[in-house]
Amino acid sequence: MPDALGAMPVSGLPARVGLGLKPQHFRDVLDACPDIGFFEIHAENYLVDGGPFHHFLGRIRERYPLSVHGVGLSIAAETPPDERHLDRLAALIERYQPAAFSEHLAWSGHGGRFFNDLLPVTYDSPTLDRVCAHIDRIQTRLRRQMLLENPATYVEFSTSTLSEAQFLTETLRRTGCGLLLDVSNVHVSCTNHGRDARAYLDALPLDRAGEIHLAGFAHDADAIGAPLLIDTHGTAIDQAVWELYAYVLARTGPMPTLIERDRDIPPLSALLAEAGRADALLATVAEPPGSRLPRLQGRIS
Amino acid sequence: MTLATDLRQADFAAALLDPERPCPANLVAWNGSDPSARFAVYRNNVVFSLIEALADTFPVARRVVGTESFCSMAAAFVRGHPPHSCVLAQYGEAFPDFVADFVTHFAPAGELPYLADLCRIEMARVRAYHAADLDPVAPDAVNAALACGEDIADITLSLHPSLSVVESDYAVASLWAADQTDADADAMSWDRPESALILRDGLDVLVRPVNLGSARFVQAVQQGLSFGSAAAVAAHGRPAFDLSATLTMLVRHSALTAIHPPFREPS
Numbered sequence: 001m002p003d004a005l006g007a008m009p010v011s012g013l014p015a016r017v018g019l020g021l022k023p024q025h026f027r028d029v030l031d032a033c034p035d036i037g038f039f040e041i042h043a044e045n046y047l048v049d050g051g052p053f054h055h056f057l058g059r060i061r062e063r064y065p066l067s068v069h070g071v072g073l074s075i076a077a078e079t080p081p082d083e084r085h086l087d088r089l090a091a092l093i094e095r096y097q098p099a100a101f102s103e104h105l106a107w108s109g110h111g112g113r114f115f116n117d118l119l120p121v122t123y124d125s126p127t128l129d130r131v132c133a134h135i136d137r138i139q140t141r142l143r144r145q146m147l148l149e150n151p152a153t154y155v156e157f158s159t160s161t162l163s164e165a166q167f168l169t170e171t172l173r174r175t176g177c178g179l180l181l182d183v184s185n186v187h188v189s190c191t192n193h194g195r196d197a198r199a200y201l202d203a204l205p206l207d208r209a210g211e212i213h214l215a216g217f218a219h220d221a222d223a224i225g226a227p228l229l230i231d232t233h234g235t236a237i238d239q240a241v242w243e244l245y246a247y248v249l250a251r252t253g254p255m256p257t258l259i260e261r262d263r264d265i266p267p268l269s270a271l272l273a274e275a276g277r278a279d280a281l282l283a284t285v286a287e288p289p290g291s292r293l294p295r296l297q298g299r300i301s
Numbered sequence: 302m303t304l305a306t307d308l309r310q311a312d313f314a315a316a317l318l319d320p321e322r323p324c325p326a327n328l329v330a331w332n333g334s335d336p337s338a339r340f341a342v343y344r345n346n347v348v349f350s351l352i353e354a355l356a357d358t359f360p361v362a363r364r365v366v367g368t369e370s371f372c373s374m375a376a377a378f379v380r381g382h383p384p385h386s387c388v389l390a391q392y393g394e395a396f397p398d399f400v401a402d403f404v405t406h407f408a409p410a411g412e413l414p415y416l417a418d419l420c421r422i423e424m425a426r427v428r429a430y431h432a433a434d435l436d437p438v439a440p441d442a443v444n445a446a447l448a449c450g451e452d453i454a455d456i457t458l459s460l461h462p463s464l465s466v467v468e469s470d471y472a473v474a475s476l477w478a479a480d481q482t483d484a485d486a487d488a489m490s491w492d493r494p495e496s497a498l499i500l501r502d503g504l505d506v507l508v509r510p511v512n513l514g515s516a517r518f519v520q521a522v523q524q525g526l527s528f529g530s531a532a533a534v535a536a537h538g539r540p541a542f543d544l545s546a547t548l549t550m551l552v553r554h555s556a557l558t559a560i561h562p563p564f565r566e567p568s
Binding site for chain 2: 044045047048049050051052053054055072074077078085107108109110111112113114115116117119120122154155156157158192193194195220222223224226228230
């Protein structure tokens with residue numbers, strides 16, 4: 001496989017703050033037209049024939065760049081990506097022409113059942129081969145580069161032979177896909193597995209990052225009382241995550257940054273306040289020399 | 302290699318939905334703690350997020366039985382009927398039948414014989430919300446067709462894809478409406494048959510109580526019967542069936558999307 005590292009643009013999104021688009025905010029967004037960089041949708045919510053979701057998304061897309069974020073491709077599953085699902089995603093992408101498409105390093109289905117959760121991956125050589133083959137298929141079918149998101153996990157596998165950072169780095173190198181760096185997931189996973197978050201970040205090819213996610217989490221504890229953070233997307237962003245975000249920005253320069261909120265959705269104004277805080281951090285980082293990536297056509301061929 | 306991997310994900314998947322199964326053997330924690338406490342997070346995420354999806358689709362049922370009863374009913378459904386698709390708007394099509402069975406076995410839901418039909422209305426609402434967009438025929442075209450005399454019996458109608466019918470032995474459309482207005486459903490005389498028409502008009506999903514004749518007319522038209530045959534089916538044994546009121550309602554709610562063959566004014 002060719003080494004595609006650095007060979008392609010990483011994202012077509014503007015290096016600004018974006019928000020997850022929630023149905024309860026459709027009208028507020030159109031009425032207020034807030035000054036934000038982009039909106040992101042969960043692809044599966046829009047794989048419906050018609051009705052208000054498409055009505056509002058079409059109007060919002062006329063005003064904002066769009067990021068399509070998948071949660072159902074089950075990239076790390078044992079079976080190849082579902083071709084019917086790829087067809088539907090391709091149609092959604094054709095219709096709305098998003099600036100980025102992203103998915104997770106995880107599996108979410110098995111044996112025809114969908115679990116609606118992002119399940120953990122064994123970091124070994126056969127899994128690496130399989131994940132890369134699946135990403136190749138996805139990028140070929142969707143005719144564009146995708147971004148792969150680092151996971152939030154609660155367990156590790158005794159059978160893993162690679163670190164998560166090694167696994168991600170090699171996947172990005174082989175497939176040429178970009179990195180969706182979920183900074184909250186970095187904090188959650190590193191806390192849950194006793195790792196140093198900054199060392200983990202230093203081991204990733206951050207020059208392949210095309211988007212950042214920031215979200216809230218919940219606190220729990222494992223069987224001996226060690227902290228176990230749960231990636232809920234249900235609260236405001238934690239101070240520790242803001243600090244890691246600043247650490248990342250100092251290395252990457254300005255990055256498209258999503259404020260992710262999927263539970264206990266507050267009023268749009270509350271999310272805009274969090275977006276403002278991210279904006280302020282973005283403003284503190286200058287474009288580092290030599291970082292000007294060719295801007296985004298977002299298509300492989 | 303592939304086989305070993307298969308067994309790993311199969312094990313993991315089976316243990317997610319079955320709390321009696323041990324957690325997969327190859328899990329570890331960095332601090333040597335029992336990984337089953339960590340695996341429980343995945344079990345909880347899967348079941349809880351799918352219960353949330355059902356609660357989004359069936360909010361009236363949840364209020365009627367109470368959150369606690371709804372969650373135990375939904376958890377049992379999730380474990381026995383996990384989704385087959387990642388498009389969760391479709392999840393819960395089998396829930397009303399499950400509820401019908403559940404209410405005959407468990408209290409307090411057992412005191413709510415209308416609960417399954419209420420769920421059918423809620424599922425139909427979600428289906429209507431996401432149904433394809435289709436323009437209605439112009440009112441002039443409808444009037445012209447109605448004025449064409451005896452030939453009208455042979456035309457067929459197309460109805461909006463959002464439209465569906467729930468027939469019930471109970472006044473479920475009225476119960477659903479009472480929930481929307483915080484009216485006291487307990488005080489209602491729900492022990493009477495009622496049918497409901499569910500459809501999307503523009504961006505709004507509507508639930509309309511209708512008589513059985515109107516319900517049967519809509520179902521007959523959806524099955525492709527001609528106008529004349531559908532009207533005969535609807536009126537059979539139901540002298541009170543009002544064809545023109547039924548048509549007026551369908552036209553007013555933009556539910557009539559085509560007339561075949563397209564009617565033309567005689568030249």
